[in-house]
Amino acid sequence: AQSVTQPDIHITVSEGASLELRCNYSYGATPYLFWYVQSPGQGLQLLLKYFSGDTLVQGIKGFEAEFKRSQSSFNLRKPSVHWSDAAEYFCAATASGGSYIPTFGRGTSLIVHP
Amino acid sequence: DTEVTQTPKHLVMGMTNKKSLKCEQHMGHRAMYWYKQKAKKPPELMFVYSYEKLSINESVPSRFSPECPNSSLLNLHLHALQPEDSALYLCASSQGRTAPNYGYTFGSGTRLTVV
Numbered sequence: 001a002q003s004v005t006q007p008d009i010h011i012t013v014s015e016g017a018s019l020e021l022r023c024n025y026s027y028g029a030t031p032y033l034f035w036y037v038q039s040p041g042q043g044l045q046l047l048l049k050y051f052s053g054d055t056l057v058q059g060i061k062g063f064e065a066e067f068k069r070s071q072s073s074f075n076l077r078k079p080s081v082h083w084s085d086a087a088e089y090f091c092a093a094t095a096s097g098g099s100y101i102p103t104f105g106r107g108t109s110l111i112v113h114p
Numbered sequence: 115d116t117e118v119t120q121t122p123k124h125l126v127m128g129m130t131n132k133k134s135l136k137c138e139q140h141m142g143h144r145a146m147y148w149y150k151q152k153a154k155k156p157p158e159l160m161f162v163y164s165y166e167k168l169s170i171n172e173s174v175p176s177r178f179s180p181e182c183p184n185s186s187l188l189n190l191h192l193h194a195l196q197p198e199d200s201a202l203y204l205c206a207s208s209q210g211r212t213a214p215n216y217g218y219t220f221g222s223g224t225r226l227t228v229v
Contacts, residue, residue, distance in 0.1 A: 107154070
């Protein structure tokens with residue numbers, strides 16, 4: 001079955017430190033991959049997406065993600081975290097073909113200490 | 115205009131009430147979605163509209179009734195809800211249902227409380 005796994009429920013970092021949020025997928029073929037961010041009480045905002053080409057993708061708010069086919073991973077990174085980055089982060093994947101409905105990971109809550 | 119607008123932002127309703135949630139987008143997107151999200155959980159798909167026609171209904175109880183009056187509007191009519199229906203209801207849109215590589219644009223949601 002197709003699935004998206006975010007192994008970390010919570011991640012705590014200090015402001016200014018680097019960040020990596022993990023995402024693994026299980027699909028028959030390489031899916032379309034996305035990272036969304038959700039601030040408290042808000043909707044989800046698309047940070048970045050990957051569907052082909054360069055395996056390092058740049059997104060908004062200084063985020064980037066690297067696709068690694070050998071590890072079935074699409075980890076999100078940021079070199080220096082700001083307090084405003086505290087939010088819930090969701091990784092999602094959509095199979096090429098089929099229903100095209102994304103499967104979301106359970107989310108990772110990012111806590112930023114001053 | 116690159117937004118999905120949802121109204122109201124907050125709604126408290128009794129179990130015998132009838133209310134509606136509204137969603138609007140002017141990006142020319144032809145697919146629109148309703149999601150339900152409980153606290154600390156990912157969003158769960160409820161309905162998908164493609165070119166104003168209901169495309170997917172994820173076995174949602176009949177007390178939730180979607181409506182797509184035109185390509186820019188999506189409504190969710192609520193009737194006889196239960197307290198467990200309390201959640202954040204998110205609307206989203208995309209260029210097309212089979213164009214997933216662009217991702218979804220989400221509204222900020224309606225926080226629904228059923229008392």
